[in-house]
Amino acid sequence: MNIMSQEKLEEAVSGGMTAKPNEVIKMQGRKVGVFYGDKQALFDVDLDVRQNQVTALIGPSGCGKSTFLRCLNRMNDTIDSARVTGKITLDGEDVYDPKIDVVELRARVGMVFQKPNPFPKSIYENVAYGPKIHGLAKNKAELDQIVESSLKKAALWNEAKDRLNEPGTGLSGGQQQRLCIARAIAVSPEVILMDEPCSALDPIATAKVEELIDELKQNYTIVIVTHSMQQAARVSQRTAMFHLGYLVEEGATDKMFTNPDDKRTQDYITGRFG
């Protein structure tokens, strides 16, 4: 009798069609274009975001990284002049389908911004707000539990547990950013979008957030915009390089940083432009 390894067996059973967990496509952009008024900022972007991986978006200032990121949870809807074309899916479902509840979408695809932006409320309230409005807790004990576990997942619990009723704005910049990450986590997102989350942080706070990103990928899919090549190399498994509104190339981070296919990527990562 032929004995097969578990992996071979699974492959055989599925006809080789079952993707390994890290190859599952969580979000997909096809021919994505964005216009601000008459001006086109993004052109025909095809990009896959893999589940439980960190995808870094890199490229020179103004190339469209944040614009693309904002397409993924329809944050561009909040900009009057913005118009999005093409298709973006989450687990195969069109996020621009009129049936989609945008509030629900933004809970599934959370966002952390460049500048830490806690609400002018207590640390506790910052984290509890989302679960409250989404009805995720039946009572105070459950809400307390969500706040605690979110702060733990954001590596802030030890620093915050004795000051939960103090204002979130009283935390240091790095702590505030982890509070914003806890706030995103509290509504059980599947994807977390981060737009230059460390640009306002010092190197120590940056290292903490990077460490956290690495841990978070076990449970979440992460897309991060960064200007730091070192950061992209440190935290991501996939890197997408944008230039003048076009996706130049996308690939495994190791390859992108050692042997990119496109000269523009090579020039950018070696600091020749940008």
Ligand SMILES: Nc1ncnc2c1ncn2[C@@H]1O[C@H](COP(=O)(O)OP(=O)(O)OP(=O)(O)O)[C@@H](O)[C@H]1O
């Ligand atoms: N709200 C807006 N209204 C009009 N134009 C915009 C708006 N937001 C971005 N743009 C334009 O779209 C293009 C892409 O901008 P975007 O912010 O996505 O680039 P980026 O790569 O994230 O840049 P940076 O690295 O400087 O943050 C730029 O030309 C920018 O001026």
